[in-house]
Amino acid sequence: MEKEYKTELLKVDRNNFDPACLLPAAGLLAAGELVAFPTETVYGLGGNAMDPGASQRIYAAKGRPSDNPLIVHISEKEELLKVGRDVPEIALRFAERFWPGPLTLIVKRAEIIPKTTTGGLDTVAVRLPSDEIARALIRLSGVYVAAPSANKSGRPSTTRAEHCMEDLDGRIPMVIDGGPVKIGLESTIVDCTNETTEDGVKKIKPLVLRPGYITLEKLREIEPATEYDPAVIARVKNENIKAKAPGMKYRHYAPKGAFVIYEGDADRVIARINEEVGRMKALGRKTAVLATEESKDFYDADIVVSLGRRNNEEEIAARLFDVLRSFDEMGAEAIFGECFETKGVGQAIMNRLMKAAGYNIVSCNDITGKK
Ligand code: TXA
Ligand code: MG
Numbered sequence: 001m002e003k004e005y006k007t008e009l010l011k012v013d014r015n016n017f018d019p020a021c022l023l024p025a026a027g028l029l030a031a032g033e034l035v036a037f038p039t040e041t042v043y044g045l046g047g048n049a050m051d052p053g054a055s056q057r058i059y060a061a062k063g064r065p066s067d068n069p070l071i072v073h074i075s076e077k078e079e080l081l082k083v084g085r086d087v088p089e090i091a092l093r094f095a096e097r098f099w100p101g102p103l104t105l106i107v108k109r110a111e112i113i114p115k116t117t118t119g120g121l122d123t124v125a126v127r128l129p130s131d132e133i134a135r136a137l138i139r140l141s142g143v144y145v146a147a148p149s150a151n152k153s154g155r156p157s158t159t160r161a162e163h164c165m166e167d168l169d170g171r172i173p174m175v176i177d178g179g180p181v182k183i184g185l186e187s188t189i190v191d192c193t194n195e196t197t198e199d200g201v202k203k204i205k206p207l208v209l210r211p212g213y214i215t216l217e218k219l220r221e222i223e224p225a226t227e228y229d230p231a232v233i234a235r236v237k238n239e240n241i242k243a244k245a246p247g248m249k250y251r252h253y254a255p256k257g258a259f260v261i262y263e264g265d266a267d268r269v270i271a272r273i274n275e276e277v278g279r280m281k282a283l284g285r286k287t288a289v290l291a292t293e294e295s296k297d298f299y300d301a302d303i304v305v306s307l308g309r310r311n312n313e314e315e316i317a318a319r320l321f322d323v324l325r326s327f328d329e330m331g332a333e334a335i336f337g338e339c340f341e342t343k344g345v346g347q348a349i350m351n352r353l354m355k356a357a358g359y360n361i362v363s364c365n366d367i368t369g370k371k
Contacts, residue, residue, distance in 0.1 A: 014132065022137050026141040035172065045149070046146065050143055055116040074138065075135045082144075083110055083112060088192055098214055102130070105192055106123050106125050156324040159184050161178070185320070189209040209245040210348075253355050257334060260357055261339055268365060277336065287335075321352075
């Protein structure tokens with residue numbers, strides 16, 4: 001049964017806050033209740049990771065399938081060894097270099113974390129966020145905090161407290177408002193349980209299951225053997241490539257309107273999108289384009305929103321989910337987007353865009369002009 005809450009919005013000024021103001025939130029977590037809170041990546045929907053009942057409440061509040069595991073958030077590096085078991089040396093090196101920060105490590109699960117939290121898996125995803133509000137909250141709660149992104153399942157992740165209220169008002173007792181997040185895309189997930197044998201010697205080959213702000217290039221500075229999981233770079237939804245992160249198999253980040261993305265030379269993409277915009281307008285549909293500073297003036301759509309300058313990937317990342325949500329608010333029915341280069345943070349941006357578009361990618365450089 002779903003419980004109806006009067007959701008409290010707790011405003012916290014991140015530049016000047018006394019951790020004691022988080023005590024009511026920490027108390028809710030300790031009591032098995034849920035709290036949405038900011039992290040440097042996106043807002044999280046937190047609950048006690050050691051309490052199967054709290055994890056079930058998280059799945060219910062999000063409308064998320066319970067085979068999709070939750071990330072366990074800790075407040076000190078050493079706690080990796082408490083929630084994980086037989087933690088390999090490579091995971092410790094990644095933690096040493098990138099924690100606190102937007103990186104999630106998958107290791108074997110310790111008994112203290114129930115299977116309900118890990119969607120039935122024997123592995124656990126662990127993250128130490130750098131956001132000071134998040135860390136203080138976890139520390140004060142006295143528990144490890146399971147937290148998926150604080151959105152209704154399938155919708156774009158939440159980068160502001162208002163988005164959390166949109167999706168979760170009445171479903172949880174509290175949302176902490178710490179202002180807009182810094183990064184705007186979820187953490188990079190690296191699987192540190194993937195064993196290979198080279199010349200008879202067993203070795204961990206780290207796999208990136210979800211690209212993010214910590215890029216493959218940066219991870220390779222620590223371990224050159226690090227690779228993308230094939231499902232990450234696939235440009236089509238291929239049933240034969242099984243996503244190792246269960247969540248990556250579900251429709252995700254999707255705006256309510258139909259969304260298609262276009263790749264190819266800029267002038268061809270603009271021409272092709274304008275053609276489709278014209279067709280959709282003729283059908284009476286409200287059209288929207290996800291553009292960039294360089295292209296925004298060339299579109300004829302009802303709504304044109306720029307994500308930022310193409311060479312400023314961080315700005316584009318920070319605005320993406322915000323803009324996708326704003327299209328829902330404005331009632332966009334047919335949405336068209338541009339593609340981005342897949343180097344650096346661009347890989348994470350394209351990964352989210354492809355999912356949001358349900359892998360509807362049109363190549364504009366084909367001679368036929370059709371996919
Ligand atoms: O930045 C983030 O990571 C945010 C903030 C709140 O920390 N959290 C987040 O959680 O994005 P969520 O639940 O929306 O995404 C977690 C992803 C899912 O795709 C899930 O399937 C995968 O991590 N995952 C969790 N545990 C896993 C495991 N043991 N093995 C493989 N994938 C796992
Ligand atoms: Mg999510």
